[in-house]
Amino acid sequence: MPRSDEAQAFFVAVYEAIQEVPYGKVTSYGHIAKLAGYPTRPRQVGVALKHLPDDQSAKFNNSNVPWQRVINAQGVISQREITSGMTRQADVLRDEGVAVDTDRQGQMSVDFKEFGWFPRVLPSREGEDDGDEDEEEEDDE
């Protein structure tokens, strides 16, 4: 629970933005920040998620906010204090049909190209030179 009203407003904006992420897709903290109207605070998005209530009776909680669809701009599930949380996130994503690959360093990455929400959050614009790019869908803003 945020202490100030201001922070609470931010939390709410973030949670609502996250609820817009479609099933089976992922997006970045930065993109959520922009969508919520606070383009300079991707970091605080992480804070909001960290404090997402488990309490199912709360207006926003870990079952009505698809927290698992938010990963970092590099397409990787961010490391956090509670390591098991990462595993759980990967698990839930796979359950949605999102392919999560774990590399040697224990980094769990998602192929943004295939599962990214908005194309503009792609970490890099590879493949545009040879035209294998699968082009974007449309979005609204």
Added chain:
DNA sequence: GTTTTGACTAGGT
């Protein structure tokens, strides 16, 4: 009160 931390990012070296 003040200081440190951190589920981030874009840009610079």
Added chain:
DNA sequence: CACCTAGCCAAAA
């Protein structure tokens, strides 16, 4: 490509 830095700002210490 691998690091480093500066912004960021709510929580926790």
